[in-house]
Amino acid sequence: MPRIWVFGNDVNTDQMVPGRYAPYMLGANDDVRRYAFIEARPDFAPNVQSGDLIIAGPNFGCGSSREYAPLALKRCGVGAIIAPLFARIFFRNALNLGIPCFTADIREQVADGDVVEFDLAAGLITNNGNQIQLPPPEGWMREVWAEGGIVPFYRRHGRFPATGA
Template identity: 70%
Template sequence: MARVWLFGKDVNTDQIVPGRYAPYMLKNEDDLRKYPFVEARPEFASTVQPGDILIAGRNFGCGSSREYAPLALKMVAIGAVVAPLFARIFFRNALNLGIPCFTADLTDVLHDGQEVELLLDEGIIVTAEGQRIELPPPPGFMREVWASGGIVPFYRTYGRFPGEAPA
């Protein structure tokens, strides 16, 4: 089972990883895994488990272009992020890194700390009580990028960008 981490709206990238903890500023880049939500939710980095999911309000990931914000979430193996609206750069960065993002508002459906199971391929969250929540299917190009494991392996495999006609 995965744990739900519930966040409000307008979670910005300074909350996800403050600029002071960028890899550029760290002696050991792997230490980035210690800093997701270091100030917004200090207990997060030490207790998050692989596969846990983030449920957030509107405009998740607004602010800076720093890819190390979603990278830090990838380093702690977040299973998915679900929010009704994602900030554009965060959404691209997460897609590029292969982090599943689903556009849905579950902030009133799930609660913080709830135990759930994410069936990624089916796009379904199942709660411990057996409730099945269908996530809206992402566009085809996103599934292609996820299937490749991110934009770099996608580009290296196909030699083109998503949505671009094959050469």
């Protein structure tokens, strides 16, 4: 069952993966996964499990365009990220990688370490019997998630999302 990881406001991509741990800086066989939140939250990468959820405050992912920041979260198996506002480059990178992002503020309804049930298709979190309904994403976002990211989406459809046939 997914565990909740709670983060604060204005979490920037330097906190997710400092520039010093970019793939450009690492050995050829190293994995950026190991460096997710390495300084901001050192217990994250060693303990996060596939399907876990990140709950954060506004402006999640602000800062640089480094796609290896959401890539590290994807390789950690993060199942979805829920925040009241996402920085735009991060939001787009996460969409492109097929990481579901829900724009909602549920920090009052969960606590760090909570173990919950999560139904992605229904956008429903169940925390100790309490149901948290996430706002439905735009249909085109769900289409990209369903394909597993923008590359498979583009290869299948030959077009960008949300832009008609």
